[in-house]
Amino acid sequence: MNGARALLETLVAHEVDTCFMNPGTSEMHFVAALDDVTAMRSVLCLFEGVATGAADGFARLAGRPAAVLLHLGPGLGNGLANLHNARRAHSPLVAVVGDHATTHWKYDAQLQSDIETVARNVSTFVHTSLSTESLSSDAAAAVAAAVGAPGSVATLILPADVSWSEGASPVVGARAVPVARPVDTTELDGAAAALRGSGPCAVLVGGRACTGTALERAAAIATATGAKLLAETFPARLERGAGRPPVERLGYLAEFTAMQLDGIAHLVLVDAASPVSFFAYPGKPSDLVPEGCQVHTVAGPGDDVDGALEALAYLVGATPDQTPRQQAGPSGMPRGTLDAAAVAAVIGQLLPEGAIVSDEGNTSGLFVSGATAGSPPHDWLCLAGGAIGQGLPVALGAAIACPDRRVVALEADGSSLYTPQAWWSMARAGCDVTTVLLNNGSYAILNLELDRVGAERPGPRAKDMLDLGRPDIDFVSLARGLGVPAERATTADELAAALSRSFATPGPSVVEVPVPSIL
């Protein structure tokens, strides 16, 4: 069989059975092989950043990698920002980048570029497969690298002739199970001693400690020791809602984080980085750990998080019944005109059980997290790498991974416009995604940042660069153009009705909500 078919069979044999793609000529054999390997689901994307972001979203929910198929260096470039986010989210992902035939390289044809160099920036594994015979084992190695602890992006570069030539055979065999690094007992003992001691402590969870038993144990440890339980600012996936451990996320603003950590003498990190400011500001510290506070890293990204928390719970005497549980509610639907807080309250009342929220609502979405704390249990997906433009693609991928759950993409006007093409793929794939498009007509966060970085007296020309008016963007028209039903809600009643309709209707829809900027 040819390389392409063996590659697909190998991927499927290793449980990589979903591929988000934007193919070109050099990928045609991969595309043709889809009819031979029907176990591989393919999702067409109109822009590569949609494909890479969707694979990230898929991995966050499915816990296993999807593949993406990209067209040479420029295709990889278009997908790079969301690969950056995937890297930061530790999402396992196999990027297959088609390349010219090896015999064609020397001619420096127009699309020739240095793919490996660009891929290296986001990948733990970069390999150009140079023979059809070795392609399948290269693919198996890519999957193994992607699922290793922690998850990461593996990039397999696939020259067209390696893909089209005969002589390949698939590598079948179980996907490698990542082996986590064992727990560092010195750090663990130090953390346990601190938690048992009298100084104010905080347990900061991130990564895999934001879900499942790990989160429950971390919460029980905090309760048992009187420590504060915090989560990193932008976890890749946070389980929350009624009945789950309530956890406060660190603020995006350094000033806010400083308040949250004020007076903490011991900070226990569980799969979370030591808190730093998202950006630097003149005259302000980047390191947000309070002076004199001791940091204990009981588990990092590649470590055995469950093992560390089990050991720590034992050492401090925390028991499962000490896991705090979020109360449901409050109930009460707002009425009348909409502002950011009212939008949040409506969502909080209606969020369906098992919902997956892809949060890129930025300033206008700031209140939604609080308003949904007591909503039925749900997942919350954040902007793990800080590169705007992942919200809609991640929602697409999450919906493909979890077809039985409602996905809510909480979007802002500016953010949505990096990758609006995701809407079309949601429509084609029949994804149950409700986009709540919070439209305040500006890059509102930058108006705040312009002030925070100390730019003096910003004038009209500067402010014009942060304004999304002239012309106003009509998201209802835009979404309909991409094949997704859309409507606009201007009151709480309209929003509640629109969301109820959307949640009850299979497939995607967009609800645009004009809101005044909160700043």
Added chain:
Amino acid sequence: MNGARALLETLVAHEVDTCFMNPGTSEMHFVAALDDVTAMRSVLCLFEGVATGAADGFARLAGRPAAVLLHLGPGLGNGLANLHNARRAHSPLVAVVGDHATTHWKYDAQLQSDIETVARNVSTFVHTSLSTESLSSDAAAAVAAAVGAPGSVATLILPADVSWSEGASPVVGARAVPVARPVDTTELDGAAAALRGSGPCAVLVGGRACTGTALERAAAIATATGAKLLAETFPARLERGAGRPPVERLGYLAEFTAMQLDGIAHLVLVDAASPVSFFAYPGKPSDLVPEGCQVHTVAGPGDDVDGALEALAYLVGATPDQTPRQQAGPSGMPRGTLDAAAVAAVIGQLLPEGAIVSDEGNTSGLFVSGATAGSPPHDWLCLAGGAIGQGLPVALGAAIACPDRRVVALEADGSSLYTPQAWWSMARAGCDVTTVLLNNGSYAILNLELDRVGAERPGPRAKDMLDLGRPDIDFVSLARGLGVPAERATTADELAAALSRSFATPGPSVVEVPVPSIL
């Protein structure tokens, strides 16, 4: 003054007075300085690929670089595909990529990445400015690199603290004039001998030989010696139309190029690469130079093209009056139903004098070049690097460079969806851009390529990946959503009326034309 202001003043002093931008927090001082340096025009883009493509289009028309302002590694990633195209077009371009403050790097905050590595792939100059005092001279060096022969992308990485700190002063002084490499007389003599000889010759022009006196001289040389005049497949800018030298471009399909070069014994290259296939195909040669044909490179990208052609004209005795001139016409407006050929004929009848055509029409646009050969003089901008998604951004940049000329973006459905956000910037900047959106509901070129690469019996799952239906995309709705007036034309009369209205109306508009695929 702070670094940001000095940087802007330095850029303006070096004739870089237009900046296409999508800024973030780390670029806020650059944005704030726009009110101090009002000679810098700033154009806000909703996506970075729009900014980089626009700067490419600007350079192709203005002959000097624009700046782009991008937000860290992910912003550069989003702009990368069109920087690839700019690199291939030899467009001078200064990319300013904001970075975290130098003091922030060690914390590996979420948006931290290796910007230099990614930039190197597309840039001849990559430099991270490490002090406010040296920022202006670094900027001057970047401009010098960009405008060097041939033009290229220069990337200046600007840490936030270098931008916000005081102590900078602008570097004023004329922009460096690029010094072209002198002519290689051996190659020149060989070419002259061949052209004077009896074997069949072709002169292949590319790059700067596609405009002005260079093109006229090359055409005169061909006439004087009986050689065939050809242009490279995708010139960055080709001057054509009634009264200008008629020149046939090499075909995109290797089979077609082979026919064009059949029997040629001597191929004279003037700022053009030796012809190679765009992609490789199983069992077919990549090198398209006929066997036994001798190639003479009288000028390459960094060479003195005008000098080489002047010398060659002298050696073969070609005189200015031998420059062939394209006849106007034919006239005659088609009527009735529209197919790709009828669309082309309508455009050919109505194209305004001095128009600039940004051609990303792909298969459906194939006939437009022929139909406009005798239209009033105009410029034709091609997909120089082969990375789809440049058409609308290049049109935006061309319109900013030439506000007195009508720009026609000849777009295909699939191509337009990589960077549709360009429409909004056209509306905001009041650009006179008419987009003709040829909608055949598919990646039609890939249906052809699927066959050409020898993929056997493509099945329904493969074909589904090349189909842009389910749901159909409504470009009228999409463009209106982005603030651009749009209408749909389904007959030749409707198209003629719509184009006439658009050409007579200031500002952008979109005309969607449903056409059957030509394949």
